[in-house]
Amino acid sequence: MTASALLFAMVVTACGSSTDAPSGATGGSADCTAAANSVVGAGRADVAPFLPSAPVDxxxxxxxxxxxxxxxxxxxxxxxxxxxxxxxxxxxxxxxxxxxxxxxxxxxxxxxxxxxxxxxxxxxxxxxxxxxxxxxxxxxxxxxxxxxxxxxxxxxxxxxxxxxxxxxxDYAAGGKMIAAWMMADSKCNLNAAILGNAALAPHKAQSDAAQTEFQTVCGGACKSDFETLDLPKLATSSGPQVQQVLRRNPDMKYVYSNLDGAVTFIAPAIQQAGNADVKVASMGGDTASLERIRSGNSVQKSVVAIAxxxxxxxxxxxxxxxxxxxxxxxxxTLPIRFVDSSNVGKSDADIFPRFSGVEASFAALWGVS
Missing domain, CATH: 3.40.50.2300 (Response regulator)
Incomplete structure (x- = not known):
């Protein structure tokens, strides 16, 4: 067991296995796609910064x-x-x-x-x-x-x-947004890999919410496998790992990383393996992820960006x-926003425009200049 797995020894649930939703579900239907698009559309909306009402001396x-x-x-x-x-x-x-x-x-x-x-x-x-x-x-x-x-x-x-x-x-909300994007993009005919470490609470919340969304909205036409990342060895292990996953399942066209950091390594590995048709999503919203989406030539297509x-x-x-x-x-609660080519803008500042100058708002709350 890795050091990370030992440290984060919480309860690891069924998200470590393949999840198929109940039979007779609506995957591939217009209703399923419309429902998924509705969640994605709401997630794309601009958000405002949260600031406490009570000051601090x-x-x-x-x-x-x-x-x-x-x-x-x-x-x-x-x-x-x-x-x-x-x-x-x-x-x-x-x-x-x-x-x-x-x-x-x-x-x-x-x-x-x-x-x-x-x-x-x-x-x-x-x-x-x-x-x-x-x-x-x-x-x-x-x-x-x-x-x-x-x-x-x-x-x-x-x-x-x-x-x-x-x-x-709200990591569960982020997982729901990404699940909805994958369903909408695939027209609810989906085979996806979710990468993360289920012993980490944010990863577990995301993957559980995503798989619940698949089951509820898409049913048997949407499948997902959870793959555990070795976080201390992320730089050397995640690329080869995702290549093995895609070789094992050639029909898998979507990869959802529970953290941005892994995409730095898995995106080039996917492209090097000749899987340019695979689409990647992640959560976090670091500059590297936003730049990949903005470039238009990366396998990363979307991210749930935290403020x-x-x-x-x-x-x-x-x-x-x-x-x-x-x-x-x-x-x-830190605000989040779903980001893809439609709202990534020309710079990171475009993602959260209402946060411009928020440092001064904190300073006023704290009574300093």
């Missing part, structure tokens, strides 16, 4: 240090870290970023070090709560607020696990500041 956190402990480093993680660091500079908070490198001992050690060195706050970036339960309990006992990100369902109360709060996107990474970093800082100042946690 940033003067109370000046000079403090927050540890941002990452599961591993990807382009998206790097961009979010940059956003959180910039937010910290606005309020006088030092952000100490530490990569767990996908390793249980490294991640556990990092959280323990943060507690031992009396961090003022800890933010866990894409680290499953069960893997660091003892260390989170230690932090709580030491009076250090801990914020979880990218895990659990939106609206989940995580206080029982020792967390102050969390920041997450801009700078905004995410500011959201992380907002939540941990509330924990450090004794304010109530916010039910932080």
């Amino acid at each position: 940033a003067s109370k956190v000046k000079g403090k240090t927050v540890w941002l402990i990452q599961n591993s480093v990807t382009p998206l993680v790097t961009a979010v870290t940059k956003g959180m660091t910039a937010a910290g500079e606005r309020v006088g908070v030092t952000v100490k970023a530490v990569s767990g490198e996908g390793s249980i001992p490294t991640i556990v050690s990092a959280v323990s070090q943060a507690v031992a060195q009396k961090a003022d706050g800890i933010v866990l970036l894409a680290i499953a709560p069960t893997g660091v339960a003892a260390q989170v309990a230690e932090a709580k006992a030491a009076g250090i607020p801990v914020v979880d990100t990218y895990n659990s369902n939106v609206g989940t109360d995580m206080s029982a696990g020792g967390f102050f709060g969390h920041v997450s996107a 801009p990474q700078v905004y995410q970093g500011y959201a992380f800082m907002d939540q941990i500041m509330r924990g450090m100042t004794g304010a109530a946690a916010v039910d932080w």
Whole structure:
């Protein structure tokens, strides 16, 4: 078992197997395609940034240090870290970023070090709560607020696990959007591979929602196989893995990656194997994915983009500041948008135009310039 699989040892459900919907379903019908197109159309709509209504007194956190402990480093993680660091500079908070490198001992050690060195706050970036339960309990006992990100369902109360709060996107909604796009594009005659690690809560939420959508809307004409990615070895293993999947099933024309980071490796592998007719979708919305869609010559055709990474970093800082100042946690749900060639625009700024200048809105909320 890989380090990642050990760390994220949650409940892995039936999404690890092939899923065919009940017989007699409406796959290939006009009704099925229309229903899928309706979901995709709604997902394409522009979204507004969410900002809490309650302010935070940033003067109370000046000079403090927050540890941002990452599961591993990807382009998206790097961009979010940059956003959180910039937010910290606005309020006088030092952000100490530490990569767990996908390793249980490294991640556990990092959280323990943060507690031992009396961090003022800890933010866990894409680290499953069960893997660091003892260390989170230690932090709580030491009076250090801990914020979880990218895990659990939106609206989940995580206080029982020792967390102050969390920041997450609606991954199930994202999975539904991508499933709908694949059905609409295939006219509800679909054979798809879903790539991810079901022990990661965001991946499981996406894949479960996608497969439920297939069953409910498309039925037996839509099939999907879940393929587990080895996250610590993503750069070397995901490309050959997707090639094997497509060789094993030549009729498979859609690949859905639960994370953008894998597409960097699987897209060229698909094209190199001569599968240029395969279409790829993913979730995250990093710059590389948007550029692939914008180019028009990549197998990647769509993505569910989470709100801009700078905004995410500011959201992380907002939540941990509330924990450090004794304010109530916010039910932080990061907005998402379905993106394809119809709305990808000419630059990343076109994806979320209403987020332009959102940093100043946060600054006003925090009472700083």
